[in-house]
Amino acid sequence: MPNASHDPVRSGAGRPLVYFIVGEPSGDQIGGHxxxxLKRQTGDGVDFGGIGGPAMAEAGLDSLFSIDLFSVMGLDYLPRLRTILARMKQLERDVARRRPDCVITIDAQALSGHMGRRLARRGETLVQYVAPTVWAWRPGRAKVVAGRLTHLLSIFPFEAPWFEPHGLPVTFVGHPAAEPDPPDPANVARFRHRHAGEGASPVLCLLPGSRRKEVRRLLPVYRATIQRLKSAGLAPICLMPTVASIRDLASALTADWPAPLVALPADATRYLAFAAADAALAASGTVTVELAFAGTPAVVTYKLPRLEGRLARFLVNSPYASAVNFAAGEEIMPECLLEQCRPDTIADALAPLLRDPALRHAQAARIRAVAQTLSVPGRKPSAIAAETILRIIRERAQR
Known part of the structure; x- marks a missing residue:
C-alpha cells in the first residue's frame, strides 16, 4: 500500500484513501457493498471520502453533502444547474485537498462524466464502476470514456469489447443484483401471508423508479392500469417498495389506490417482495435485472415527455430498454415504452402473467437463465471490485 505520510488528512500512515463520487440510490447500494x-479485504485498513447515500453512510462513509440533488433525469437538471455545478466544484476542491489514492465514480453517468473529465485533467487514478450504456445509445462515448479512466468495472459481460479496443482495461465483476443472497423460501411465504393473506388474488410488485419525475410520470399510468385490471376482474394486491427520497410523493400519488396496496421500504425487504410477487410492473432500469435474479416475471415501462421521447428515439440504438432483454437478444420481459406506456397496452401485457401460472413460470425460467450469465459463479461483485481497486492502488504506488 502507498505511504501516506505526506497527507495530513489521513488517519494513519500507509492507509490508502478511496474517494467515492455517487449520485443516485442504485449507486449508493453498490457503494455500500x-x-x-474493502474493509473485509484490508482488515478495516482503508479510509474513505467523497459523497454517497444512506447505504454508504451505514458502511462508514461520512458524505461531504447529500446526494439527493443529483437524483434527477434529463432536462430536469436545468433548474438545479447552478447548485449542481457549485457542488461539483466543491468535490473537485475536496479531491485536491485530500489527494486520494483512487477515485471511484459509480453509475450516475452525467455526474461521473463531468467529474471524470475534471479529475482526469488533474491526473487522478479514476475507476468507473458501471459502464455507460454505449451498447444502447451513443456508442461513440466509449472512446471518450476510455480516454479519461484508469480502469472500468463492468457489470455486464458484453461490455468489454466496446472499451478495450480504446485501451481501457475492463474487469467484469458481475451485476449488483448478484450481491444479495436469495431470500429463504420460508421467509418469502411468511412475507406473502403477512402482506397479501391467503386469498386467490394475484400479488403484483409495483416499481415506479427512484427519481421523483420518473415516479410522477409512471404512478398515474400504473393507477389507470390497475383500474383496468380491476374492471376486468383481475384486481391484484400491490406491494410497492420505495426509496426514502420518493416515499412522500409515492404515498400522495397512491392515495385512494383502486386495489389493496402495501408500501414498503426499498431495503433488503424488496427482495422478499420480489420473491413473494406473482409478477412486477417496473420502470426500466437496474430493478429489471434484480427481478431477473429473483425469477419474478415483469412488464417493463418507461415514459418521457414528448420532446424528450423523440430525442431518445433518435439517440438510442438498442431495440430494448431492459438489459435483460438486451442480454437475451429478444423481448422476454414485455416492454411498454414512451408512447406505448399506456394503461391499455400495459394491462394487455400484464393480465396474462397474472392469470396464467404456466406463462409466469416460463418467463421466470428464461429470465433466471439470463441472470446466470450476468454474474461470476461463486463470487460477489463487490469482492471482485474491491480486489481490483486494491490491486490498482498497489500498482500505482509502486511506480
Missing part, C-alpha cells in the same frame, strides 16, 4: 468488501 464495496466499502464493506
Amino acid at each position: 464495496l466499502i464493506h468488501a
Whole structure:
C-alpha cells in the first residue's frame, strides 16, 4: 500500500484513501457493498471520502453533502444547474485537498462524466464502476470514456469489447443484483401471508423508479392500469417498495389506490417482495435485472415527455430498454415504452402473467437463465471490485 505520510488528512500512515463520487440510490447500494468488501479485504485498513447515500453512510462513509440533488433525469437538471455545478466544484476542491489514492465514480453517468473529465485533467487514478450504456445509445462515448479512466468495472459481460479496443482495461465483476443472497423460501411465504393473506388474488410488485419525475410520470399510468385490471376482474394486491427520497410523493400519488396496496421500504425487504410477487410492473432500469435474479416475471415501462421521447428515439440504438432483454437478444420481459406506456397496452401485457401460472413460470425460467450469465459463479461483485481497486492502488504506488 502507498505511504501516506505526506497527507495530513489521513488517519494513519500507509492507509490508502478511496474517494467515492455517487449520485443516485442504485449507486449508493453498490457503494455500500464495496466499502464493506474493502474493509473485509484490508482488515478495516482503508479510509474513505467523497459523497454517497444512506447505504454508504451505514458502511462508514461520512458524505461531504447529500446526494439527493443529483437524483434527477434529463432536462430536469436545468433548474438545479447552478447548485449542481457549485457542488461539483466543491468535490473537485475536496479531491485536491485530500489527494486520494483512487477515485471511484459509480453509475450516475452525467455526474461521473463531468467529474471524470475534471479529475482526469488533474491526473487522478479514476475507476468507473458501471459502464455507460454505449451498447444502447451513443456508442461513440466509449472512446471518450476510455480516454479519461484508469480502469472500468463492468457489470455486464458484453461490455468489454466496446472499451478495450480504446485501451481501457475492463474487469467484469458481475451485476449488483448478484450481491444479495436469495431470500429463504420460508421467509418469502411468511412475507406473502403477512402482506397479501391467503386469498386467490394475484400479488403484483409495483416499481415506479427512484427519481421523483420518473415516479410522477409512471404512478398515474400504473393507477389507470390497475383500474383496468380491476374492471376486468383481475384486481391484484400491490406491494410497492420505495426509496426514502420518493416515499412522500409515492404515498400522495397512491392515495385512494383502486386495489389493496402495501408500501414498503426499498431495503433488503424488496427482495422478499420480489420473491413473494406473482409478477412486477417496473420502470426500466437496474430493478429489471434484480427481478431477473429473483425469477419474478415483469412488464417493463418507461415514459418521457414528448420532446424528450423523440430525442431518445433518435439517440438510442438498442431495440430494448431492459438489459435483460438486451442480454437475451429478444423481448422476454414485455416492454411498454414512451408512447406505448399506456394503461391499455400495459394491462394487455400484464393480465396474462397474472392469470396464467404456466406463462409466469416460463418467463421466470428464461429470465433466471439470463441472470446466470450476468454474474461470476461463486463470487460477489463487490469482492471482485474491491480486489481490483486494491490491486490498482498497489500498482500505482509502486511506480
